[in-house]
Amino acid sequence: MSERQYAIWDTSDLTKALKMEMIDTASGVLFPFFDFNTNMVYLAGKGDGNIRYYELVDDRPYCFYLDEYKSNAPQRGLGPLPKRAVDVPRCEVMRLFKLHQKGLVEPISFKVPRKSELFQEDLFPPCLGDQPSLTADEWIGGADKPPLFISLKDGFVPSEKPSFVAPEKKANEEEQVPRGEKELLKAYHELKAEVKRLEEKLASANIKIRQLSH
Numbered sequence: 001m002s003e004r005q006y007a008i009w010d011t012s013d014l015t016k017a018l019k020m021e022m023i024d025t026a027s028g029v030l031f032p033f034f035d036f037n038t039n040m041v042y043l044a045g046k047g048d049g050n051i052r053y054y055e056l057v058d059d060r061p062y063c064f065y066l067d068e069y070k071s072n073a074p075q076r077g078l079g080p081l082p083k084r085a086v087d088v089p090r091c092e093v094m095r096l097f098k099l100h101q102k103g104l105v106e107p108i109s110f111k112v113p114r115k116s117e118l119f120q121e122d123l124f125p126p127c128l129g130d131q132p133s134l135t136a137d138e139w140i141g142g143a144d145k146p147p148l149f150i151s152l153k154d155g156f157v158p159s160e161k162p163s164f165v166a167p168e169k170k171a172n173e174e175e176q177v178p179r180g181e182k183e184l185l186k187a188y189h190e191l192k193a194e195v196k197r198l199e200e201k202l203a204s205a206n207i208k209i210r211q212l213s214h
Helices: 136-140 180-213
Strands: 003-008 019-025 030-035 040-045 051-056 063-069 077-080 092-099 105-111
Touching (some): 030 077, 040 092
Antiparallel strands (some): 051 063
């Protein structure tokens, strides 16, 4: 039987699931999408037409079934829209992009019904912004910083991206272009020797791979 189920785990104790529940019987792989702003999980199966969504809580029973989006068109895959791009005035808490069998991409919107036109702080707490908290050099250097969050109360305004400036080469890093017949012949023989060395290294690696596979 191809039973599909979900489980809630405590990461400090993986000996037993806090909750485990069967969803249905099908062979399609489930795609889970977690929205930490609303503590909601969206479950969609490959080849299914429906999307179930749940709310996670800290206490028992840990997970509540909310509702289900239904469609007759099977899905090949799904991808979420970043929270900063959802329609805040219409209380859109999630938008998934559904890939159909023939390549069509369909947006599916999930909205919370609210009569008030005021900003709903419980639905839209600070979310991930579009600016990295680290530069590439800081990350390579081993630094670690928490992500940067933004408020959607006044709408999302994309931040200005710094223009890319290619690093200047140092004097000793300038590319040496061969000039004249002698320099060209020298460069040719050097490259030919390098190719031969790499071919020998590749042949040696292939021999070791064959020995390990037997």
